[in-house]
Amino acid sequence: xxxxxVVPTADRGFIIPIGGGEDRVKEMQIxxxxxxxxxxxxxxxVVIPTASQLEETGPDYYRIFSDLGAGNVEFxxxxxxxxxENPEFSEMLDRATGIFMTGGNQLRLSTILGGTxxxxxxxxxxxxxxxxxxxxxGASIMSEHMVAGGDSNSAPAVGxxxxxxxxxxxxxxxxxxxxxxxxxxxxxLTGTSYNPFLIGLGIDEDTAAFIGPDNVFEVVxxxxxxxxxxxxxxxxxxxxxxxxxxxxxxxxxIDVMGEGCRYxxxxxxxxxxxxxxxxxxxxxxxxxxD
Amino acid sequence: xxxxxVVPTADRGFIIPIGGGEDRVKEMQIxxxxxxxxxxxxxxxVVIPTASQLEETGPDYYRIFSDLGAGNVEFxxxxxxxxxENPEFSEMLDRATGIFMTGGNQLRLSTILGGTxxxxxxxxxxxxxxxxxxxxxGASIMSEHMVAGGDSNSAPAVGxxxxxxxxxxxxxxxxxxxxxxxxxxxxxLTGTSYNPFLIGLGIDEDTAAFIGPDNVFEVVxxxxxxxxxxxxxxxxxxxxxxxxxxxxxxxxxIDVMGEGCRYxxxxxxxxxxxxxxxxxxxxxxxxxxD
Numbered sequence: 338x339x340x341x342x343v344v345p346t347a348d349r350g351f352i353i354p355i356g357g358g359e360d361r362v363k364e365m366q367i368x369x370x371x372x373x374x375x376x377x378x379x380x381x382x383v384v385i386p387t388a389s390q391l392e393e394t395g396p397d398y399y400r401i402f403s404d405l406g407a408g409n410v411e412f413x414x415x416x417x418x419x420x421x422e423n424p425e426f427s428e429m430l431d432r433a434t435g436i437f438m439t440g441g442n443q444l445r446l447s448t449i450l451g452g453t454x455x456x457x458x459x460x461x462x463x464x465x466x467x468x469x470x471x472x473x474x475g476a477s478i479m480s481e482h483m484v485a486g487g488d489s490n491s492a493p494a495v496g497x498x499x500x501x502x503x504x505x506x507x508x509x510x511x512x513x514x515x516x517x518x519x520x521x522x523x524x525x526l527t528g529t530s531y532n533p534f535l536i537g538l539g540i541d542e543d544t545a546a547f548i549g550p551d552n553v554f555e556v557v558x559x560x561x562x563x564x565x566x567x568x569x570x571x572x573x574x575x576x577x578x579x580x581x582x583x584x585x586x587x588x589x590x591i592d593v594m595g596e597g598c599r600y601x602x603x604x605x606x607x608x609x610x611x612x613x614x615x616x617x618x619x620x621x622x623x624x625x626x627d
Numbered sequence: 628x629x630x631x632x633v634v635p636t637a638d639r640g641f642i643i644p645i646g647g648g649e650d651r652v653k654e655m656q657i658x659x660x661x662x663x664x665x666x667x668x669x670x671x672x673v674v675i676p677t678a679s680q681l682e683e684t685g686p687d688y689y690r691i692f693s694d695l696g697a698g699n700v701e702f703x704x705x706x707x708x709x710x711x712e713n714p715e716f717s718e719m720l721d722r723a724t725g726i727f728m729t730g731g732n733q734l735r736l737s738t739i740l741g742g743t744x745x746x747x748x749x750x751x752x753x754x755x756x757x758x759x760x761x762x763x764x765g766a767s768i769m770s771e772h773m774v775a776g777g778d779s780n781s782a783p784a785v786g787x788x789x790x791x792x793x794x795x796x797x798x799x800x801x802x803x804x805x806x807x808x809x810x811x812x813x814x815x816l817t818g819t820s821y822n823p824f825l826i827g828l829g830i831d832e833d834t835a836a837f838i839g840p841d842n843v844f845e846v847v848x849x850x851x852x853x854x855x856x857x858x859x860x861x862x863x864x865x866x867x868x869x870x871x872x873x874x875x876x877x878x879x880x881i882d883v884m885g886e887g888c889r890y891x892x893x894x895x896x897x898x899x900x901x902x903x904x905x906x907x908x909x910x911x912x913x914x915x916x917d
Contacts, residue, residue, distance in 0.1 A: 418823075418860060444821065445866035452824035452858040481771065482792050485821065500790045502772050502822035508795075531734065531775070532792035534742035568742040570708060576735035 349550045350467040352506050356514040356560060357440055357473030358542035361401055367545045367558055372405045374468040374547075375435025383433040384412035385459075387449055388441030388474040398437060407435075413455070421453030430458040435468050438475030444485050446478045447501060456504060463506050470545070473514050481508035482535060487524035493575065493584040498524035500531070509552065509602045511535045516563060518542050529567040530575045530586050536602060537565030552602040556594045566590040566605045639840045640757040642796050646804040646850060647730055647763030648832030651691055657835045657848055662695045664758040664837075665725025673723040674702035675749075677739055678731025678764040688727060697725075703745070711743030720748040725758050728765030734775050736768045737791055746794060753796050760835075763804050771798035772825060777814035783865065783874040788814035790821075799842065799892045801825045806853060808832050819857040820865045820876050826892060827855030834886075842892040846884045856880035856895045 351374055359367050375382055382402050386394040395412035402410045413426050420426070430436070436459055438446065450456040463469045469479070477483050483503030490497060500511075513525045516539035529537040538546055541560025548554040556562045567573075572587040594600060597610030641664055649657050665672050672692050676684040685702035692700045703716045710716070720726070726749055728736065740746040753759045759769070767773050773793030780787060790801075803815045806829035819827040828836055831850025838844040846852045857863075862877040884890060887900030 417862070442866055447822045448820060448860075448863045448866045451822035456824070481798075496789065499786065500792075502790075502801075502825060505798075508771075511792075530738060532737045532741035534746070535792060570738075572707070573738045576732055576738045 348464070348466055350463045350465070350469060351550070352463065352479055352548040353468060353470035353545055354476030354479050354512050354514070354538065354540055354548075355470060355472035355545040356476065356516055356540035356542050356558075358515065358518070359472060359545070359558065360543050361397075365401065365405060367543070368401055369405050370547065370557060371435060371437065371468065371470045372402055372407045375407065378406055378408045380407040380434050381409045381432050382407050382411070382435040382437060383429050384410065384437045384439065385415065385455075385475075386412055386439045387415045388443060388446040389439050390441065394439050394441070398439060402437075415449065415455065418449055418453060421450060421455040427454055427458060430455065430462060433462060433467055435470070436462060438469070438471035438478065440473030440475055443474035443477040443483060443503075444501060446474055447483060447503060450504070451502070459504065460506060469506060476512050476514045476540060478503045479506045480510050480512050481505040482511045482528070484511060484513050484524065484528060487521070487527075489520040490523040491520060492523045493526040493530055493586060494523060495575075495578050495580050495582065495584070498527045500528060507548065509536055510538045512538045512540065514540050516541050517560065522563070525563075525565055526586060526589070527575065527584075529565045530570070530573050530584075533567035533570050535567075536605060537567070539563035539565070548602070554600050554602065556596055556598045558596060562594045562598075562600075564592045564594065564600055564607065568605065638754070638756055640753045640755070640759060641840070642753065642769055642838040643758060643760035643835055644766035644769050644802050644804070644828065644830055644838075645760060645762035645835040646766065646806060646830035646832050646848075648805065648808070649762060649835070649848065650833050651687075655691065655695060657833070658691055659695050660837065660847060661725060661727065661758065661760045662692055662697045665697065668696055668698045670697040670724050671699045671722050672697050672701070672725040672727060673719050674700065674727045674729065675705065675765075676702055676729045676731075677705045678733060678736040679729050680731065684729050684731070688729060692727075705739065705745065708739055708743060711740060711745040717744055717748060720745065720752060723752060723757055726752060726760070728759070728761035728768065730763030730765055733764035733767040733773060733793075734791060736764055737773060737793060740794070741792070749794065750796060759796060766802050766804045766830060768793045769796045770800050770802050771795040772801045772818070774801060774803050774814065774818060777811070777817075779810040780813035781810060782813045783816040783820055783876060784813060785865075785868050785870050785872065785874070788817045790818060797838065799826055800828045802828045802830065804830050806831050807850065812853070815853075815855055816876060816879070817865065817874075819855045820860070820863050820874075823857035823860050825857075826895060827857070829853035829855070838892070844890050844892065846886055846888045848886060852884045852888075852890075854882045854884065854890055854897065858895065
């Protein structure tokens, strides 16, 4: 981040949710930056293709990260909960300097990994500095509260979002992906209105939020990251609205952020790409809950 | 609990979810035990009636806790988010030796308290030893993952439970109330299957789980507490099931526990009322996540 990607006082690894459909053939800037954070030619990257049921998913990412110069790339063929207790997989995760979760179905990912040794290892490795990236479903599962599904619309509505417990790498945000492409603002507004301490992150395709150890993230990619801060709501009708009824949410704060923009999750403050002074003055901070 | 309600090595206060409809006129054993934990004649109990829209809710509990010998009882008339920033309420919570959240609508409670000073104070007071009890909606909101609504049935089903972020006094459980009376096993099974690290607590009316600082809870009241442990699932079809399709969950562990039974949330182990030896040997433990 600014200036070093990991500041000495902060030990947590980067958390990198990607909005899906990222460039895999041209500049591949998101994957390239992830490989750099993982150690470049010294990187030992473990790919978890569990969200996907396509056999080529693991090998595809093997090619991508190898082409980008990663020293070592492996993938874990986890398709059942019992696979998660495999001691070999556990050792691979202990060695990992970078972990990548592919796209697919986030509920498949949480139902298979939830409560297992693999989920525990991923959290612990991230806590001691290993960057963890995930795209599409792999992005959704990163937060404590996961968007499992919902409708496509731009207005909040009763029952238009389905939440489930995620992996809990961070409890400061709730993440949605394919955001603009699939018109998902409405369900993100509903999710954040449920409990306004959560910051909603709506991440477009080919776009990522690189969340640093100081809980400041930078936007990388061709789309935008939309943040929804409902902590200043002065009125919400969500709790007693009926099916199909219009919802009132007064006092929402939203930032639509393109490449190079930064957002401080602790202070709920967005920074423009050229706004370095204020950004560089930020100290490393804990995730703020309420 | 066993033998002292709060062991010296553990500093968190009791967390006491009540299934609603508890006896308020006869022995009132649940409220009586709460008042004792709060300090009896030295107790300073703060009631939060926000989930309810009935004006008498606060005064009703003032009478109940006063009749049971509580030294001081106050209630916070919070009906809007702005009320939560009232410094007087903050001071009342700082003085509290016991906090009680009434029934009503848990989504009203989370949308009004979420992300505010009051929610922060409740969590912090509980963390330093103050017992926090809640009935019905007030019970649902206690956990990190809250059952906001759902269907009445005994089988898990796609979309039969609606989750929202709760207050987060504990992230080890997901709580449902009026459990047997409203046939809510199905939605609790769905919720726990979403991510099996959660232990489901289905709490009947006039029944409570007194969760101690050591994360062992005891059942008090005329009904039962049903625990659902999905961490041993060997197969779950929840992630790819279609609407109306039968769900397979193989390997569920369920305990139906009447008065005096105890459950260790750390080891996911239930104890019969007379099973004192094994119970008393338990050390105080952190909440286990995964």
